[in-house]
Each structure stands twice: as structure tokens, then as C-alpha cells.
Amino acid sequence: MMVDSVVPSHASTGPQALLEAARRNDAVGISKLLAAGAAIDLRDDNGQTALLIATHANAVDAARALVLAGADVNAKDRIHDSPYLYAGARGHLEILRLTLAHGADLKSTNRYGGTALIPAAERGHVDTVRTLIAAGVEVDHVNNLGWTALLEAVILGDGGPRHQQIVGLLLDAGANPNLADRDGKTALQHAQASGFVEMEKRLRAAGAR
Incomplete structure (x- = not known):
């Protein structure tokens, strides 16, 4: 080798x-x-x-x-960053699209065991999340912290318009709203605890409980 x-x-x-x-x-x-x-x-x-x-x-x-x-x-x-993973995490959309067109491994994970979609969701990169979903990245992948992209968007997001939109994109793509973290708390429970009313509405409309 x-x-x-x-x-x-x-x-x-x-x-x-x-x-x-x-x-x-x-x-x-x-x-x-x-x-x-x-x-x-x-x-x-x-x-x-x-x-x-x-x-x-x-x-x-x-x-x-x-x-x-x-x-x-x-x-x-x-530290287990690749051009594809880093471009996704940082919202470097032009470079991300280049990597996707030239063999990006959609299943590859970063040092936290997360796909490119998870940090993109956390950091509020709406177009990046949309691009990664369209590329076929698994929306319900669970990282080493026990969090999905949906959970990170709620737990680590600011509850504002960008993260609200990302929650909607993930739910529209089939993300399971009832997957809980390691403490048994769902995205809905986190949204309620943080006072993220709009996120709570979107989650309930998608069947969250």
C-alpha cells in the first residue's frame, strides 16, 4: 500500500x-x-x-x-477532516459541490463520528444542508454524542430563522422527529426547554411527541 x-x-x-x-x-x-x-x-x-x-x-x-x-x-x-467533510461543516458551498461531483464519500465521518450534514445543520448552513440532503447523506445518522442532524440543529442552534429552516428541511427529507438523545430527550423536548416556539410547531406538525 x-x-x-x-x-x-x-x-x-x-x-x-x-x-x-x-x-x-x-x-x-x-x-x-x-x-x-x-x-x-x-x-x-x-x-x-x-x-x-x-x-x-x-x-x-x-x-x-x-x-x-x-x-x-x-x-x-x-484530526479526521477531509476536504468534503470540512467544506460541508463550514458551509463552503462551491468546494462542497466540487467534492460531491468528484467522489465524496457520503458515509465518511469526522472525529465526532458525524457526517458532513450534522455540523452543517448545527452551524445554520441552510444551502449546505439542502445540498447534502439532495446528495443523499443519511438524515438520521447518529454521531458519537448520540445526536442526529435534527437534534444538533435544535440543541446547538439559536432557534432563529436559519435553524428553523434547517429543521424543516430535515423533517421534509424524512428525519425521524422522535429519535431521542442518550438522555432520552427528543428534539421536541429540547425545543420546548429552549423556548423555540417555531421549531416546536414544525416538529409537532411532523408527528413529534
Whole structure:
């Protein structure tokens, strides 16, 4: 089995140049370096590939150049982030769509055992949630905390319009409103406890109890 090369993050020349080009959103530089033989999935000492570095910076041009050249959209770093997972969690929608079109593993999970949908729901990224649901990410996946995307949207959300919309999207996609957390509390009970009246209405309309 081949092991990706590792380059110290302090290096300033040689293979490190691809990682720096990704950080600068230098698509032209990336194309030149790849044509000269740079290893596309080379990693720094944090396990990050050039594509993940570009994703962290929401450097769309660099990410596009790398993805179209065949960069691995599922390559995880040392804390189990991948370009696909990070783009979903942070709402970097253009990069997320690139990863989905080029082999994103919808079942892959982050260090909390969650799919990309769960942090997207928690952070209020409405269009990202819509995109991930349309892509086919499992809406009722349970992470290591015992929470689904629906539970996180209620428990960790602010109860405002974005999270209300996300709750609606998840319910419309078939999320089970009665899945409870490890303490036996459902999304409805959390919404009631937080005074999220609109969420409570949406949950009741979907059969929550």
C-alpha cells in the first residue's frame, strides 16, 4: 500500500510549493507544479493535502484546479477532516459541490463520528444542508454524542430563522422527529426547554411527541 509523502510545514521550497500555492489560491501555480510532477496528494506535517489547505481557506480557484486534476476529496488529516467533510461543516458551498461531483464519500465521518450534514445543520448552513440532503447523506445518522442532524440543529442552534429552516428541511427529507438523545430527550423536548416556539410547531406538525 502506498503511503502519502509527508513534508514538514516549515519547508519553503520543493514539494512544499504546491501546499503554499493552494493556500494562496494560486490555480495557475498549482497547474504548473502538477505539470512539473508535484505529488497532488502530498501532505504536510498535520496530514493536510493541498486540497484540504485550499478548503480551509475557502480558496475556490485552487480547490477547483486540484479537484479537476484528481485530488482526493476524501483524504483525511490527523484530526479526521477531509476536504468534503470540512467544506460541508463550514458551509463552503462551491468546494462542497466540487467534492460531491468528484467522489465524496457520503458515509465518511469526522472525529465526532458525524457526517458532513450534522455540523452543517448545527452551524445554520441552510444551502449546505439542502445540498447534502439532495446528495443523499443519511438524515438520521447518529454521531458519537448520540445526536442526529435534527437534534444538533435544535440543541446547538439559536432557534432563529436559519435553524428553523434547517429543521424543516430535515423533517421534509424524512428525519425521524422522535429519535431521542442518550438522555432520552427528543428534539421536541429540547425545543420546548429552549423556548423555540417555531421549531416546536414544525416538529409537532411532523408527528413529534
